[in-house]
Amino acid sequence: CYPAVQASCGFAHTACVTADARLWVWGSGATGKLGLGPVAGKEECFASAPTPLVIGDMARVRSVSCGSAHTACVSDRGELFVWGSGDGGRLGLGIDRLATCFRPQRVDVNGECGPRGRGDRPGSLAFGGQKVAIVSCGNAHTLVATQIRDVVRGAGATRERLKAGGEVYMAGAQSVLGIYCPTFTKCEALAGRCINQISAGFSHCAAAAASGELFCWGSNYTGCCGAPYPTVQFCYQPYNVQCIFAEPLNLALGKPASQSSVYNGQDAFLGVDGNVDGSDPLGCTSTQAEAQPWWEVDLGDYCCITTIKIWNRTDEPHDPSLDRETFRCRLFPSYAMLSQEPFPRDRSTQALGTQGTLLMASLNAANARIKLTKNERCTVWHVPDNLTARFFRIMLEGYNFLHFAQLEVFGTLGMIKPVGKTGFVSCGRNATTVVIHPSKEPRDYDACYRRAVWADARNADILRQYESYALEFDKYGRGERIRKCAICKGGQLCEVCTLTERFRDELEVMPTLKSIGTERRGLDDMIQYLLDAPKPPLNYTPKEKKKGGMFGSMFGSTKDKKKDDKVAPAEGGSEERDGDE
DSSP states (O other): OOOEEEEEEOSSEEEEEETTSOEEEEEEOGGGTTOOOTHHHHSOOEEEEEEEEOOTTTOOEEEEEEOSSEEEEEETTSOEEEEEOOGGGTTOBOTTOOSOEEEEEEEOGGGOEESSOOOSSSSOGGGTTOOEEEEEEOSSEEEEEEOEEEEEESOGGGOEEEEEEOOEEEEEOHHHHSSOEEEEEEOGGGTTSOEEEEEEOSSEEEEEETTSOEEEEEEOGGGTTSSOTTTOSEEEEEEEOTTTOOOOEETTTTOOEEESOOBTTBOGGGGGSSOOOOOOGGGSEEOOSEESOEEEEEEEEEEEEEEEEEEOOOOOOSSTTSOTTHHHHTTOSEEEEEESSOOOOOOSHHHHGGGOSHHHHHHHHOSEEEEEOSOOSEEEEEOOTTOEEEEEEEEESSEEOOEESEEEEEEEESSOOOOOOEEEEEEOSSOEEEEEOOOOOHHHHHHHHHHHHHHOTTHHHHHTTSGGGHHHHHHHTTTTTOOSOSSOBTTBOOHHHHHHHHTHHHHHTOOOBTTTTBSOOOHHHHHHHHHHSOOOOTTOOOOOOOOOOHHHHHHHHHHHHHHHHHHHHHHHSHHHHHHHO
16 A cells, blocks of 8 residues: 555545555546546446546556546646546537546547547647646636746857746636636746646636746636736736735836936936946946936836846946046945935025035935945845835935946835745635745844734744744744834834824833733734723713803802812812811
């Protein structure tokens, strides 16, 4: 008896692959989804114990997937076998083969099938001659992903190794895929993405690329595809769920740019045209020689920025008497800065006020800034975490020309930083689950721990059980040593900080959570405390003022005050005796 290495559960049936590459099935045999033969079409049958199923000509099975009324498996030769209900074209055998298949059928060219043959070559021409790597069966559809392989392109110095394959093919009903696919049809929107994970749910699909991006399409009921709901009811094309992960792009490419002055027609747009060569001075942006010249770009919207690259000039002066680094040294020292609001441009004394210079005014308006002093071909700035900005400016500290070859701002649109690369995805009924690849950066563990514990101190007791967060637990404890919120981003306060700012006086007297031994309070704890706190009576009425003339009301209020002063000691007792003494 060999152990099971992979299993899949469908609607009332189960299949598993053992270590000896054999397939076992059990459960309901309705619609032929067990593949045990035509007897399932004549009378109700089931397998109460795991039953071995022969695939093709004793093919070795690598993986299996169970849908609601059909099943599919992949052999070690990259062949795809399907059986069960063919309703809606979910088996991908062609428009003439929509009936139930009671035995495993191999998917071949243009939907044709070979019931038991293994063929003369591995793989299947139905998938462009590529081997099948993964199969996933849903409610009324089937997804297939081909194997990812390494290919070499070019020769000599241009020789490079690239990834190829990972194409997605789909078959099934239009209500799920957006188009009717009685045969396996290539998903052109995912071509070249190198998909390594797929999942077919009840009414939607998901695919994860090798780069970590997640794509979903189909019904977006309850937002299961990650698209805005109810604005988007159905995703006809794969939708990139950018809140999970989005490949950082050069956000500055082709965006509107400006500079303090222009030298020899070398305007600001040359800094965002995509040319990083820097050997041709006419291809580089340049200002006049002036005091504190600047160059800036508007990204068009708030962006979550990760890295900024500034490519310097590489040409040298024609005059041999000049230093070879003359042009390259002009970029330093300078300041690079990011802001959510436009930077000031007016150099007048009235506009600058007490700030003195335009450089100081620009630094004060920036959300993040760095001083560049080292002469490099490409200066890289890794901006602080959770930083969102729209405007970038580079500004010299002194008097000189400002010129460089190219500026690249890498990040993602929006104010939310992606969580991480997708490692595994699974679709259910109107729900999607994603597992994120573990990060190799220690600062990512640190940031995740601080965010989790700041939101709720009880999360520390959960995270401390994992070895990855042992150092963070010793460093921050249950949150009492965290002084700055790690959730707030882009100038917007998180829910915890918003509640703390609004009810600061009430929360200052909130008792410590002695049950977990920390002064950090979670959002739920603060909300419950504010709800249970004593409140003024609903039938409260303000004290009525006595009507009278100006002098009458003045003397009347003075008499009332003296009367109250006399009555007050009488109520206390001890105060009255002190007054008599």
